[in-house]
Amino acid sequence: MSQEPAIVFRDVWKIYRSGRVEYPALRGVSFTVGRGEYVGLVGPSGSGKSTVINLAGGIDTPTRGEVVVLGENIGEKGEGWRARWRRRSVGIVFQFFHLVPTLNALENVMLPMELAGLYSRRERRERALRLLEFVGLRDKAEKYPGELSGGEQQRVAIARALAADPPIILADEPTANLDTENKKRIIELLDKAHGLGKTIVFSTHDERLAEKAERIINIVDGRVAGEKRRGALQVGGEIVHEEKG
Ligand SMILES: Nc1ncnc2c1ncn2[C@@H]1O[C@H](COP(=O)(O)OP(=O)(O)OP(=O)(O)O)[C@@H](O)[C@H]1O
Numbered sequence: 001m002s003q004e005p006a007i008v009f010r011d012v013w014k015i016y017r018s019g020r021v022e023y024p025a026l027r028g029v030s031f032t033v034g035r036g037e038y039v040g041l042v043g044p045s046g047s048g049k050s051t052v053i054n055l056a057g058g059i060d061t062p063t064r065g066e067v068v069v070l071g072e073n074i075g076e077k078g079e080g081w082r083a084r085w086r087r088r089s090v091g092i093v094f095q096f097f098h099l100v101p102t103l104n105a106l107e108n109v110m111l112p113m114e115l116a117g118l119y120s121r122r123e124r125r126e127r128a129l130r131l132l133e134f135v136g137l138r139d140k141a142e143k144y145p146g147e148l149s150g151g152e153q154q155r156v157a158i159a160r161a162l163a164a165d166p167p168i169i170l171a172d173e174p175t176a177n178l179d180t181e182n183k184k185r186i187i188e189l190l191d192k193a194h195g196l197g198k199t200i201v202f203s204t205h206d207e208r209l210a211e212k213a214e215r216i217i218n219i220v221d222g223r224v225a226g227e228k229r230r231g232a233l234q235v236g237g238e239i240v241h242e243e244k245g
């Protein structure tokens, strides 16, 4: 299993239906993310980035094609199976943080470990405190989401995503609602998580943030329009930036 790639999309189509109208959000997306890779998804609004993240995280299933994550064809599994699988396999960071408002920072970070049945109660607490330390919020462990800034909430969300020690972290525009300083901090934390050996896939509209990734996948109109290793970013078929050396 350790030789399996982290994420494989094979000719993935996602067709949303509302009433009698069908909208193909993904039109044959194929890519592979290796174990330990650090990948940024870029592309215009509506191009399909969130759809890709949701499929990779087993939040949604493809209409056609295969989504194979950690060797499991998750696209053909039922919702209950995917929910259980998700707890140990992926940590997800959302654009609007999605913390549980009635739990404090510490309890939010402990929750995924409880759901996955990992560690003793005391170990969960200690691990959550270490993770809050990791994101620089050890002193705010008792605060509730409503008492934290957006940047702080997103750092708690990153600690939570790491809590059950999943091999994959998915982040859908994790910096979209943050100021420049907090954007940098969040990307630095994703860098650090990558340094821990995690496979990271994040989406962003900010090309400069995307360039922190080792590889950028450009999604346009539900298709992969280009892929670049760090250094040269291709948007809409044009190379807009090239780093020398
Ligand atoms: N539940 C849904 N029902 C119908 N259409 C949807 C649904 N979710 C997404 N879509 C459509 O699918 C397309 C892709 O959406 P997606 O959210 O993946 O884009 P995105 O690249 O993440 O955009 P953004 O950068 O604005 O977040 C869009 O045209 C969107 O309107």
Ligand SMILES: [Mg+2]
Pocket (backbone or CB within 6 Å): 049, 050, 051, 172, 173
């Ligand atoms: Mg999106």
